[in-house]
Amino acid sequence: MTDSSSIDVAAARKLVATTPGTRLIDVRTPGEFAAAHIPGSRSVPLDLLRAKSGLTVDHSDPVVLVCRSGARAEEARGLLATAGIDRLVVLEGGIEAWERTGAPVKRGAGKWAMERQVRLTAGSLVLTGILGSLVAPKMKWLAGAIGAGLTYSALSNTCAMARVLSMLPYNRTPEQDGPALLEALTSSAQR
Structure with missing residues (x-):
């Protein structure tokens, strides 16, 4: 202890x-x-x-x-x-x-563990934002928003994405x- x-x-x-x-x-x-x-x-x-x-x-x-x-x-x-x-x-x-x-x-x-679910979701959203920005340039802001959310998550030791994912039927x-x-x-x- x-x-x-x-x-x-x-x-x-x-x-x-x-x-x-x-x-x-x-x-x-x-x-x-x-x-x-x-x-x-x-x-x-x-x-x-x-x-x-x-x-x-x-x-x-x-x-x-x-x-x-x-x-x-x-x-x-x-x-x-x-x-x-x-x-x-x-x-x-x-x-x-x-x-x-x-x-x-x-x-x-x-x-999957919650952290793995968060990594998959965040990574997918960032990838979608980057690839989507090739067609619609403003999609890059999706990647930026996810990056900002992950930074805040690390600094505050909280995770809004994990809270949302925990409400899905898969996790209940x-x-x-x-x-x-x-x-x-x-x-x-x-x-």
């Missing part, structure tokens, strides 16, 4: 092994979760947490937040800190770090908006 708000893979695995009530909460999109997740983790997408203000938490179990690399989990930590969770940490490096250490991962359907499951997903985080009853 490097500080009180984050935990490395070795410490997270030890916490799960020694503290049975530990909750691994994956805040990536349902599509990303379905593709690969830590065994025993539960999906509570960041978009759902953003939409549900005023959560109440009825447990004192430790909660380890997981995403692809740590950025979305850190945002979730900020949102959930106000819900009364005292033992809330982010997995440093996310599921990528988990996999690099050889820790077990449950694999499912081959859906029918039960995403139901209370069952939040129950993994908020209820006192264990699985």
Whole structure:
């Protein structure tokens, strides 16, 4: 553990092994979760947490937040800190770090990670803008707008394109908006 708000893979695995009530909460999109997740983790997408203000938490179990690399989990930590969770940490490096250490991962359907979806979408829009500018010169501004958006995204550590893509049916499951997903985080009853 490097500080009180984050935990490395070795410490997270030890916490799960020694503290049975530990909750691994994956805040990536349902599509990303379905593709690969830590065994025993539960999906509570960041978009759902953003939409549900005023959560109440009825447990004192430790909660380890997981995403692809740590950025979305850190945002979730900020949102959930106000819900009364005292033992809330982010997995440093996310599921990528988990996999690099050889820790077990449950694999499912081959859906793409959000970052890969953003790269494909942004790259396609830039390419469209450049090629389209051969016919309609003003299309070059599409490429410029995407470049400006990516620059802002890097500087602010946010991604509007990822938020939009997370709303697509491919990245959602029918039960995403139901209370069952939040129950993994908020209820006192264990699985």
